Amino acid sequence: VVPDGFSRLGRVETISFARGVPSPDCLPVDELADCARAALDRDGRTILSYGSSAGYQPLRDWVAERHGVDARRVVLTNGSLQGLGFLAGQLLGAGRRRVLVEAPTYDRPLKILAALGADIAGIPLDDEGLDVGALERELDAGPPPAFLYTIPTFQNPSGLTLSGDRRRRLAEVARDRSLLVVEDDPYGLVRFEGESPPSVFELAGGASVVYTSSFSKTIAPGLRVGYLILPPELADAVEAVAVSTYITPGLLSQATIWEFLRRGGLARNLERVRSLLRERRDAMLEALDEHMPDEARWSRPEGGYFVWLDLPASVSASDLLQRAAEAGVTFVRGADFYPSRGGESSARLAFSFVAPPAIREGVSRLGRLLVRSGSPARVLPA
Numbered sequence: 103v104v105p106d107g108f109s110r111l112g113r114v115e116t117i118s119f120a121r122g123v124p125s126p127d128c129l130p131v132d133e134l135a136d137c138a139r140a141a142l143d144r145d146g147r148t149i150l151s152y153g154s155s156a157g158y159q160p161l162r163d164w165v166a167e168r169h170g171v172d173a174r175r176v177v178l179t180n181g182s183l184q185g186l187g188f189l190a191g192q193l194l195g196a197g198r199r200r201v202l203v204e205a206p207t208y209d210r211p212l213k214i215l216a217a218l219g220a221d222i223a224g225i226p227l228d229d230e231g232l233d234v235g236a237l238e239r240e241l242d243a244g245p246p247p248a249f250l251y252t253i254p255t256f257q258n259p260s261g262l263t264l265s266g267d268r269r270r271r272l273a274e275v276a277r278d279r280s281l282l283v284v285e286d287d288p289y290g291l292v293r294f295e296g297e298s299p300p301s302v303f304e305l306a307g308g309a310s311v312v313y314t315s316s317f318s319k320t321i322a323p324g325l326r327v328g329y330l331i332l333p334p335e336l337a338d339a340v341e342a343v344a345v346s347t348y349i350t351p352g353l354l355s356q357a358t359i360w361e362f363l364r365r366g367g368l369a370r371n372l373e374r375v376r377s378l379l380r381e382r383r384d385a386m387l388e389a390l391d392e393h394m395p396d397e398a399r400w401s402r403p404e405g406g407y408f409v410w411l412d413l414p415a416s417v418s419a420s421d422l423l424q425r426a427a428e429a430g431v432t433f434v435r436g437a438d439f440y441p442s443r444g445g446e447s448s449a450r451l452a453f454s455f456v457a458p459p460a461i462r463e464g465v466s467r468l469g470r471l472l473v474r475s476g477s478p479a480r481v482l483p484a
């Protein structure tokens with residue numbers, strides 16, 4: 103028997119809490135192979151050619167119906183991150199340079215925004231998600247922003263979810279102050295327990311809020327299919343960027359997803375993904391209870407991929423990461439998710455990729471690197 107986290111040769115294997123990707127067990131490989139074949143048989147002459155820059159029409163119609171909007175407002179992109187990049191380019195091109203984000207927030211949009219020359223301001227989070235009072239103060243403090251980028255459900259990286267009351271307040275603030283909200287929601291359906299709150303998009307009646315989501319967490323990221331729901335004039339502008347970037351997005355992927363949806367695959371796959379990930383979330387929370395020092399705090403998400411760990415302020419997450427990599431466990435430093443300073447003693451732990459026994463072993467390795475007796479807590483020297 104090979105102990106968890108060790109290879110057959112007895113070497114320590116690196117356990118990655120850094121990768122926000124699904125476990126290979128979440129991917130419906132055989133069913134997607136059938137769907138790709140069926141899509142080609144039925145519609146090969148269309149999907150193997152160039153087509154609409156906004157994507158495969160049956161899938162646009164499916165998304166439009168699901169969200170109760172006109173299909174002309176739906177733009178399908180090669181993953182939702184690409185859609186976000188297109189949209190940000192358009193919004194920042196219109197003269198406004200200021201963008202508000204959650205602090206912490208998903209690191210890739212931060213890089214896209216920085217490359218576009220945005221002036222990025224972070225709004226703090228608390229247990230109920232984005233601090234809407236702080237948002238209002240930030241709105242008062244500077245010129246009108248191009249938009250607010252928010253991930254209200256099972257946020258990447260914190261795992262936090264915006265409460266129902268805050269969602270209503272955010273929808274009101276967006277309306278009353280002409281603030282464009284970009285709501286990124288790839289994890290909303292990956293819920294293991296509890297009630298789903300309405301999206302900010304729904305609460306705002308579809309006005310002042312742009313919505314984006316993806317099939318990456320619900321079906322498979324390798325297919326690269328995401329979407330934006332936009333006001334008609336922005337949809338036209340984003341489509342124009344899509345044409346000049348790739349002419350047409352990957353239609354075979356989109357038709358494969360549509361076939362999968364048509365067969366009722368989404369509900370089946372969600373059941374599988376939710377049960378696999380719930381087990382991993384539970385393993386991580388139990389291991390944190392067991393192995394972390396008393397002063398550490400962490401989020402307890404009801405879904406998604408991530409737990410956010412706040413270590414005692416005396417612990418540098420950079421030092422811990424260096425020692426952890428030597429001990430065979432990795433994570434992403436909290437500071438990487440902030441537009442400026444913050445998160446120096448925090449870590450994002452992804453529970454999506456690693457199986458429960460390796461999660462327990464990985465957290466135990468982290469715990470062993472922290473001096474628990476005496477205070478303040480610190481990283482064990484090499």
Ligand SMILES: Cc1ncc(COP(=O)(O)O)c(C=O)c1O
Pocket residue numbers: 122180181182183184208253258286288315316317318323326327328
């Ligand atoms: C909040 C958030 N938005 C967008 C994405 C990117 O998704 P896609 O694979 O659709 O580009 C991710 C992926 O991790 C994410 O966490």
